[in-house]
Amino acid sequence: MWPDFYYYGNFIHKPMKIATYNVNGVNGRLPVLLRWLNETSPDVVCLQELKAPQEKFPLSAIQDAGYNAIWHGQKSWNGVAILAKSNLEIKELRRGLPDDPDEAQSRYIEASVNGIVIGCLYLPNGNPAPGPKFDYKLRWFEQLTLHAQKLLTYNVPVVLTGDFNVMPTEQDVYKPERWVDDALFRPEVRAAFKNLVAQGWTDALRKLYPEETIYTFWDYFRNAYGRNAGLRIDHFLLSPDIEGRLLAAGVDKQVRGWEKTSDHGPVWIELADK
DNA sequence: ATGGCATTTAAAAAATGA
Numbered sequence: 001m002w003p004d005f006y007y008y009g010n011f012i013h014k015p016m017k018i019a020t021y022n023v024n025g026v027n028g029r030l031p032v033l034l035r036w037l038n039e040t041s042p043d044v045v046c047l048q049e050l051k052a053p054q055e056k057f058p059l060s061a062i063q064d065a066g067y068n069a070i071w072h073g074q075k076s077w078n079g080v081a082i083l084a085k086s087n088l089e090i091k092e093l094r095r096g097l098p099d100d101p102d103e104a105q106s107r108y109i110e111a112s113v114n115g116i117v118i119g120c121l122y123l124p125n126g127n128p129a130p131g132p133k134f135d136y137k138l139r140w141f142e143q144l145t146l147h148a149q150k151l152l153t154y155n156v157p158v159v160l161t162g163d164f165n166v167m168p169t170e171q172d173v174y175k176p177e178r179w180v181d182d183a184l185f186r187p188e189v190r191a192a193f194k195n196l197v198a199q200g201w202t203d204a205l206r207k208l209y210p211e212e213t214i215y216t217f218w219d220y221f222r223n224a225y226g227r228n229a230g231l232r233i234d235h236f237l238l239s240p241d242i243e244g245r246l247l248a249a250g251v252d253k254q255v256r257g258w259e260k261t262s263d264h265g266p267v268w269i270e271l272a273d274k
Numbered sequence: 275a276t277g278g279c280a281t282t283t284a285a286a287a288a289a290t291g292a
Contacts, residue, residue, distance in 0.1 A: 024291085025281055049291085051282060076282050077290070125291060165292075178275095184292060219292070220279040231292075263280080263292080 005112045006156045009089035012114055015247065016271045018044040020161040020234055022122070022217075022264035026050040026079070030058055032261050037065050040252060042268055043085050044113050046120035047071075048163045049262075050079025050106075057081065072096070074106035080120050080162070082111045093117065097147050101139040108144075115274060116242065117151060121162035126183030134183050137165070141192040148237075149199055157242035157274075160201065163264065164235050166193045168203070171213070172232035184233060202243040204236035204269050209249075216251055217264045225256050234267045245272040 019042040023029045026047060037045070045067070050057065054073035062069050062083060071081035072095040084090045093110040096103060107122045121144065126137030151158045167185050170176040179185040197203060205214055215230025224230065238246060248270040256265040 028281065049281090127290095127292070179292095182292075217292070222278060233292080260280095 003154055003156070005091060005093055005117070006115065006154070008091045008112050009114070012087065013273050015273055016044065016114060016116065017042045017268055018046075018116075018118070018159055018161070018236075018271065019266050019268040020046040020048070020120070020163075020236065021266040022048040022163040022234060022262060024049050024051070024262040024264065026052050026081070027056065027058060029260065029262055030061060032255065032258055034061060034065050035258070036252065036255050036266060037067065040266070040268070043088060044118060045083040046118065046161050047081040047083065048079075048120070048122035050074070050081060051076060052079055070109065070111060072106040072109045074104070078106045078122055080106060080109045080122050082109055082113070082118055082120050084113045088114050097140070097143045099143050099146075101136060101143060107140070115157060116271075117154075117156060117158040119148075119151070119158065119160040119162075121160065121164070123163060123165045125165050126189065129181065129183040129186055134186075137183060138188060138192065141189070141196075145192070145196045145199070148196055148201070152200055152239060155241055156239070157245075158239035159242065159269075160237040161235065163233060164193065165233055166190065167231050167233055168193050168206075168235075172215075174215070174229040174231070184231065197237065200240050201237035202246070204238050204243075204246055205232075205249045205267070207243070207246065214251060216267050218256055220263050234264060236267065236269050242271065245274070246270075247272050
């Protein structure tokens, strides 16, 4: 039996471009965000690391750029949002995970847009590891995995995307040997990602580019972007009901080279109409 | 191997990040 939310709203028959972007401060990066929206025109955008309380989300600027938005803010840290072009309805399905390990941290928001369930997540960093932050990361990952399993039982199109803070394989790190003890690359975390994907999800960028070096993050230090010393930590996971619609995917790498930019680049996929 | 940079909050320096 399909849940009611699948039938929600107007369905517009068009290819859908969905993007994810860890903005690292939605107000500090607002000029960069607006320029990127204007230049690339995604239909749906998942944002992470708003670093803004609920009332400081720059809604009017985003509306002026042609987008609706829902968001889950938090003072100073974290914060996630889903944007959709003004002609697309956003039906919020939940904020926070079921049995969220810490309700005070705004790391998950989920909505239905044009017949697709969009889960927007900001998985904890987890450093230093081992330690309480690493334990929290693993607990959060467990709850995400349980929720992801639940979503699959609906047999509807689901896109789980955001900053997973995990490099899935050595292919996703410029110098893997330097990261083996880091919370983004430790065996437990890679195993957790692998375990999640094994439920039946498709890693969209890897599916289209199995051999390529793809990065989504470049440190501010040591000219990491100039040297292409990056990490692939922002991901798109597609449910079986939508993975066949995958047309294209990429990283808007040039945005990382702009002034006052995030240390992440925007990542996107394009999906065929149903 | 280390430290390098950038954000927010709030008024200097701490906490956080990856």
